[in-house]
Amino acid sequence: MPTHNSISRDADQRVRRSKETVLRTTFELLTETGLDGISIDEIARRSGVAKTTIYRHWQTRSDLVIDACSHITAEQEAPDTGSFEGDLTVLLTNLAELLRTARWSSVLPSIVDAVERDPSLAEIHSRIQRGHAAPLRTIIDRAVRMGEAPQNTDRSAMVAALVGPLFYRRWFSREPLDEVFVKAIVRNITGEREPSAALSAVAPIAAPQDQ
């Protein structure tokens, strides 16, 4: 005979399962239609979870979308390879892979667009951005501590100089996010510029192998 505790455990699991279903459905719908296609009606219809249940867990559509997007931020960890250049290469290679393949990479433009017109969605946005920037900031902080980057490093500009080019290729120029590109962007930040390699000095981004 089920005890009171086991009944309550079953109920908890049912709640958890239905929440997961709703979150998964929301995220799927986001990838298919963008934020404009998201309504609680449609999510209820698709997920089979009652609207009243959905509203019990999330007060507004924004709350639900924020929650559905929150795992976007959990996909990256700060690597620790022993060098600044190594760490950046691993992290940006990973980010490039995610930008090429992860479903959130087709969701993000929809959120960027929606935030442009509806500031109430800013929380979704800054959550995603903090998620992208956090492991990079960890790496930069470590490099500053270890003397691999200067004390007065402008961390925020450095994040933009590393992530920006990858985002640009993914959503704007739509050019390949390949290894050559990632290495050029990393070397642009970390590259030693010795007098003997003057040309590459000017052109962090250029390959110095022909000099």
Next chain:
Amino acid sequence: MPTHNSISRDADQRVRRSKETVLRTTFELLTETGLDGISIDEIARRSGVAKTTIYRHWQTRSDLVIDACSHITAEQEAPDTGSFEGDLTVLLTNLAELLRTARWSSVLPSIVDAVERDPSLAEIHSRIQRGHAAPLRTIIDRAVRMGEAPQNTDRSAMVAALVGPLFYRRWFSREPLDEVFVKAIVRNITGEREPSAALSAVAPIAAPQDQ
């Protein structure tokens, strides 16, 4: 008494005016609602130009949107200050200003999002991107010719390293697009890294001044 020619000239002007009205209305609607809010019906209603007239000039909604967006590409010219760093600084300062103020900067995310889901809109997209990149490529080509950038400069990666960080701040991190940031991004590409000027040299974004 009007001649046949002056009648035809009047007709030409009427056509030109109504085309301009439709294009202006389309662009206004884009800034307000994004691409999802654009329909020929709505444009006809707002502009007062008949749908049949609109369809005479533009076969599809995409054709019209492409045309309405086409002036986005005409806003920048390649400066010629006499140095690579000077040219880049002028161009990126100008781009930062446009990103902060121009109405197309709130339209672009909507187009990026739409292209993600509808490849038939790719022409709008690549037209806008070519427009952004063209003056930058002119400057880079000149720098290569003048020996200010190496012969083997990866032009496309360099464009991404210059434009990407600005786009990142405008639409993703939403941090200030100010002079300090623009200079950091430019110096990151052109900066000579002399031992004597270690801090400022590297510091835009990174720096080996401790080496």
